[in-house]
Amino acid sequence: MLSKHGKSGRNQLEIIALDDLVPADHLVRKIEDSIDFDFIYDLVEDYYCLDNGRPSVDPVVLIKMALIQYLFGIRSMRQTIKEIETNVAYRWFLGYGLTEKIPHFSTFGKNYVRRFQDTDLFEVIFYRILQEAIDHGFVNSEVIFIDSTHVKANANKKKYVKKLVRSQTRTYQEQLENEINQDQLANGKKILAPKTNVEVKEVKENTTDPDSGYFVKNERESVFAYSFHTGCDRNGFVLGVIVEPSNIHDSQVFPSLYEQIKLTVTQPTAVAVDAGYKTPYISKILLDDGVRPVMPYKRSQTKKGFFRKHEFVYDEYYDWYICPANETLAYRTTTREGYRQYISDPKICKDCPFLSQCTNSRNHTKQIQRHIWQDYLDEAEHLRHTEQNKQIYKQRKETIERVFADMKEKHGMRWTTLRGKRRVQMQAMLLFAAMNLKKLANWRWHNRRLHRFFYQSIKKPPLKAVFRSGFSTV
Numbered sequence: 001m002l003s004k005h006g007k008s009g010r011n012q013l014e015i016i017a018l019d020d021l022v023p024a025d026h027l028v029r030k031i032e033d034s035i036d037f038d039f040i041y042d043l044v045e046d047y048y049c050l051d052n053g054r055p056s057v058d059p060v061v062l063i064k065m066a067l068i069q070y071l072f073g074i075r076s077m078r079q080t081i082k083e084i085e086t087n088v089a090y091r092w093f094l095g096y097g098l099t100e101k102i103p104h105f106s107t108f109g110k111n112y113v114r115r116f117q118d119t120d121l122f123e124v125i126f127y128r129i130l131q132e133a134i135d136h137g138f139v140n141s142e143v144i145f146i147d148s149t150h151v152k153a154n155a156n157k158k159k160y161v162k163k164l165v166r167s168q169t170r171t172y173q174e175q176l177e178n179e180i181n182q183d184q185l186a187n188g189k190k191i192l193a194p195k196t197n198v199e200v201k202e203v204k205e206n207t208t209d210p211d212s213g214y215f216v217k218n219e220r221e222s223v224f225a226y227s228f229h230t231g232c233d234r235n236g237f238v239l240g241v242i243v244e245p246s247n248i249h250d251s252q253v254f255p256s257l258y259e260q261i262k263l264t265v266t267q268p269t270a271v272a273v274d275a276g277y278k279t280p281y282i283s284k285i286l287l288d289d290g291v292r293p294v295m296p297y298k299r300s301q302t303k304k305g306f307f308r309k310h311e312f313v314y315d316e317y318y319d320w321y322i323c324p325a326n327e328t329l330a331y332r333t334t335t336r337e338g339y340r341q342y343i344s345d346p347k348i349c350k351d352c353p354f355l356s357q358c359t360n361s362r363n364h365t366k367q368i369q370r371h372i373w374q375d376y377l378d379e380a381e382h383l384r385h386t387e388q389n390k391q392i393y394k395q396r397k398e399t400i401e402r403v404f405a406d407m408k409e410k411h412g413m414r415w416t417t418l419r420g421k422r423r424v425q426m427q428a429m430l431l432f433a434a435m436n437l438k439k440l441a442n443w444r445w446h447n448r449r450l451h452r453f454f455y456q457s458i459k460k461p462p463l464k465a466v467f468r469s470g471f472s473t474v
Contacts, residue, residue: 018098021088027071028093030441035132037064043124047115057103061094062111063125065103068093070434073412078105112426122426126433127264133237133440134265140234143270143294143392144261145400146254146277148229149407150246152415153212153424155224160204160214167199168248171255172281176338179372183334192336203247211421213245226416226424228407229253230432231261232400237439238432239265243425250276255285270294272392272400280338280373283380293380294392307357312368321368325354329368339369403435411435 022029037060044059068090069080084090084102096102116122133139170176181191204214204224212224225246231239240261244253254277261268270292273282278295286293302308312329313322321329321342327349329342344366349355359366371377383389408414413431416424 018088018092022092023089025445026089027438027441028089030445031071031437032093034441034444035129035437039128040125043121044115047119057107057111058095059111061103062108064094065108066430067434067437070411070413070431071438073410075412076105076417077108081105116426118422122429122433126429126436129433129437129440130237130239130265133436136440136444138235138440138443139237139239139265141239141261141266141268143234143272143395144231144239144268145233145272145396146229146231146257147274147396147400147404148227148250148253149404150215150217150223150225150227151408151413151424153206153209153224153226154416154419155206155208155212157206157223159207160224161207162202163205164200165203167201168252170281171252176281176372177336180334180336180338183340183372187331187334189333195336209419211245211419211424213247215246226421227253228404228428229257230400230403231257232403234395234399235439236399236403237436238403241428241432243421243428245421251279251282254282258285267291270392272396274396275299278377278380280371280377283376284373287376287379292383292389294389295380295384296393297384305357306359307354309368314370321370323354323358323366325352327352329366334372335369338372340372342368342370406435407431 040060040063048056048059065077065080065084068074068084069077072083074080074083081102081104084094084096088098091098091100091102094102130139177192184191206212206214206224209224212226214222215225216222227244227246227248227250229242229244229250231241233239240257242253242257242260254273258271267289268291271286272294275296275298278298283293283295300308300310307324311324314320315322315328318328319331323329323344327344329344332341332343334340346364349358349364349366352358355364361367411431411434413427416427418424418427
């Protein structure tokens with residue numbers, strides 16, 4: 001029978017508590033039960049005057065407003081306030097009644113500029129939530145997965161100027177130069193003279209957000225973006241994050257992120273990365289720390305139809321390479337980049353039947369370069385073939401790749417809403433704090449449900465009901 005529902009309920013007066021309107025399994029309830037936000041008061045105490053001035057907006061409310069934005073993927077603080085005004089669950093989470101006025105959308109921004117800017121407040125909040133997950137045994141940091149993803153900057157890609165800037169110096173440059181000089185002396189060569197000239201390169205600097213980096217996505221698209229360099233554990237909890245312009249290579253940021261995770265969480269037993277991190281220095285860092293590097297196959301850059309580097313066998317005893325024609329390439333010198341050069345005898349190569357597959361050199365000389373830390377990279381390549389490494393590397397798609405997918409798809413971080421590296425770093429810390437908080441809350445709520453279920457089963461063991469639900473009593 002067709003029926004129509006009237007509109008009289010719009011003006012009906014009812015006496016009801018706001019707590020009764022929020023579902024028992026709503027995410028905000030799970031979060032409120034999983035962590036006590038009062039620790040924020042101690043963090044911000046020095047930024048407020050305790051006995052003078054107008055009463056401020058509760059700092060816990062400010063942080064919760066930002067968490068709501070990132071938890072539910074709302075595109076801006078202005079839109080977040082509109083959602084809070086009409087959403088009873090959000091009001092309950094903030095502790096506001098149905099008719100109570102919600103703070104203006106600019107309140108958080110003004111407080112950030114006047115109080116929280118250039119502080120470690122958001123970093124401390126991130127690690128406080130992470131520590132809560134660690135204390136409950138949810139974080140498994142034996143293996144960490146490190147990668148980066150590009151996030152579009154809040155900038156017009158057509159507004160830029162070209163500038164000459166100084167090339168970024170390697171963090172390990174001093175260590176590398178010391179080992180190069182030791183290698184030179186061991187081979188009877190002169191040590192390299194200190195470098196006097198300054199290397200520069202041309203970059204595109206955005207006039208809207210100068211801190212962002214120019215990033216070429218594919219043949220047709222290029223944007224200004226930031227890179228979110230992130231590490232997570234096997235359960236998908238984010239352990240650390242560093243934001244850099246997207247024109248800085250992943251391998252340059254890895255040492256800082258790895259040290260950050262070691263200091264704030266723990267030293268892992270293995271680190272899984274993609275091919276962009278497969279460098280001699282990163283292999284050396286991990287192996288020197290006793291950490292297992294989990295790295296994939298990296299495609300050779302040799303031209304098609306030519307012998308690949310692995311087809312030339314290195315003889316460690318005589319310190320030379322043996323080519324496919326069973327001839328030797330002798331050591332010549334070590335470059336400033338840390339590569340030891342080995343060259344062939346042009347008199348022999350001139351009449352070699354494999355010359356066309358070996359080199360296009362006009363003087364018929366084949367040259368091979370071997371990094372002074374190549375042994376570390378060779379060990380990482382050897383471990384790649386082990387079953388343990390294969391199993392760990394397969395988990396990347398379920399861990400760090402899943403973190404990035406959720407970040408963009410569910411939490412609205414396909415592009416930044418703020419400008420400047422410091423602000424984007426703050427935004428990243430709040431985003432990943434919200435993601436960790438969401439996982440922590442869901443896991444704790446699920447564990448409590450299982451605990452109640454089995455407790456009731458023990459008191460009145462309904463075996464048929466247990467098996468019917470899919471749980472085993474073993």
